[in-house]
Amino acid sequence: MAADTGQRSLFGEILDWMLAPLLVIWPISVALTWLVAQGIASKPYDRELGEMARSLGLQVAAEQPRAGKASARYALSPEAAALLRADEADTIYYQVLGLRGEYLNGDRNLPVPTADETIVPWELHFRDDEVDNENVRVAYLWVVPEGMGPSGKTMLVQVAETLGKRARLTNEIIKGVILPQFVILPLAVLLVWLALARGIAPLNDLQRRIRSRESSDLSPIDERRIPDEVAPLVRAINDLLERLDQSISSQKHFLADAAHQLKTPLAGLRTQAEFAQREIDEGRSSPGELKRSLQQISLSSQRAAHMVNQLLAMARAEDQEHAARRSEVNLPELAIETVRDFVPRAMEKRLDLGYEGPDEASSALRILGHPLLIRELIRNLVDNALLYTPAGGTITVRVVEDPFGQVCVLQVEDSGPGIPESEREKVFQPFYRALGTNVDGSGLGLAIVREIAQQHEAEVTLDEARPRRPGMVEPDGMGPGARFTIRFQAHVLKGEEPPLSGA
Structure with a gap:
């Protein structure tokens, strides 16, 4: 699948994240409103239905069964029957069951509560049920007839009502709550759009300010006229x-x-x-x-x-991408090859050029770097020493490997006049050459050395090779010399261990 390279709009991104939750929450709000409306609509009708069931229960309890008759039947008074049948909007059912659960009066097809329900006399209960495939709300209670005493026997009285009035009231509540939302929702979207457009206006202003700049204008952007978030x-x-x-x-x-x-x-x-x-x-x-x-x-x-x-x-040396391509570099091998290349020139100037350190075969440490740049670093150090060391002097290229495998040190020291401490930082600047020297050089060698070292996260230090001692007289042109030290991070070869001290 091809990657999406199209630019994304920050305005559209924020708008999506603001409107998406709103559009998700709205149907949830409708569903919750529906449930709440059903509860609100049911409460007054439940109270009325409960009062009817309690009144019927009191009447049933007052008409005690006659002694000696096991199946007495209860007949409601005409006023009570008229009250139960007076509702024109919904159908009302009632049922009375005797002490043994036998049918006494009312509607036979009205379902009874489950057998495992706990019976508490005169406690009013409600449930949802069906009568003739029609949903009804049922209020029921267990009645203790008067004069029965604590015998534990009860009669069941139930009054059920269809849900027509409740549904109409629920719909009225839903209309009163939901219909305004159809006006509020588009208005909220419009306000979000306008607020976001107003909030993102400083970004557009910043964009115009940047685009209107000249290509040569690299002055800082004014931070006083931008939002804190930007x-x-x-x-x-x-x-x-x-x-x-x-x-x-x-x-x-x-x-x-x-x-x-x-x-x-x-x-x-x-x-x-x-x-x-x-x-x-x-x-x-x-x-x-x-x-x-x-x-x-x-x-x-x-x-x-x-x-x-x-x-x-x-x-x-300044090319970041070129320097980033690194591999394992054998520092002793590069140092030895560089010394060999400069031997003819050293002999021509009557200089003693030598190498100290492990040979390329016995070295167990490597540095991660660019071989061409590392070779250029060593060549510039040696070339600098050859330029400033007078005839008869010595130049030593030294590689010291850390016995613990942490660093690999390169040193190039000479017996020349040395570099005053006040100039040791300046010599690494491009085209800088120490005063009082008639050396024919470009002034770039040490600047290249520092740049390559920085590209390889290496530390460069410069000090005297042979500190002066009081009363010491140096030969003509000789001095304390200069010692350049570069510390590279070492890399141990796979399958080999760094040499231990004293081994």
């Missing part, structure tokens, strides 16, 4: 606008810096090319001068290519 949503939008404004500002600043940084090598390329061309045109160029010009052109092109590569690496 305020959290507007605050969330304002927070998003603020972060978007910061992101766009950072991108503009980054692009401006990148354009400025690329302009220098590109200008050098153009200047050297124009100079060589002018020398050739004037016939003053010698092979040595032409070679120097070509070397400068090559150097400027290398700087531009390096800058472009760093910018691409920065873009990859």
Whole structure:
């Protein structure tokens, strides 16, 4: 079944939830009104019917059976019989049964109470029954004839009435209650509609205000003119606008810096090319001068290519979707491969570049990350150390695995001049380079390192590799060095246990 991609109306959604219970409750209200109306209509007629049964019972009790006659019959007075038959709207039945349950007078086909009913003399009871397939209401009681004493014997007196008057009164009550509801219900729906339209008007106003904005307007939405219920949503939008404004500002600043940084090598390329061309045109160029010009052109092109590569690496590091595709990464393996790649350059600068830690085969820990980005992080740290460490210095890439399998630590330290504490936070900013250094770099390496570490929820710290001691004299260009430490969350290989300390 295809998913429903259509937009839902908030107005219609709220209206449905408000009207649906109303339309469900209305028939329930009609049914309850019907039951209540039946009870109200029955009460006065039950009292009248009960009085008739009690009057008949008193008359029966007063006419004691004659001694010696086992089956005396009771004849009602003409006035009592006329009273029972006086109702023109309904038919009234009565019945009198003797001490032994024998029929004495009245209607023979009137049903009697159930045999298991408790007999309490002179207590009036009511029940619903049928006579000749017609529903009737029956009032009955057990009568003790006068002069019988506490013998326990009773006579049954019943008076029944059809339900015509009760049904008419019930219908009148229902009409008086239900008919106004047919007017009230549409009026209630209209009022709900108008109230909901009035209540949702601020949302429409907010929508118009947002749509009327320029695409470049990222200022916060005014929260004073919105309902309290929408305020959290507007605050969330304002927070998003603020972060978007910061992101766009950072991108503009980054692009401006990148354009400025690329302009220098590109200008050098153009200047050297124009100079060589002018020398050739004037016939003053010698092979040595032409070679120097070509070397400068090559150097400027290398700087531009390096800058472009760093910018691409920065873009990859900031790509959330790209960084989210993670797999198990063998950190020692990447560290060893990076050191091998940089050995020729280290030897060219007369630097001692080495690796300390487990080899790729013996490592039992992995980190979850993007291999390409982790490799870029290590390369930038090593490249930074090679740039700032003077000839004769040492650079060490170290991997330390937690014996409890919690973290996997990468360290890159050098024996260079180090980074003053006041600048240790600034060096992670794009295009920032420490003052007093004549290093030819892009200023993006450490910014890329921090961005990749943040993408992998890793902690980056910077401190001195060899703290200074009083009276200590460093060789020319050497210093306390810098140690970059990145702590990754470790991931134990399936089926293997992390190495225990002391093992």
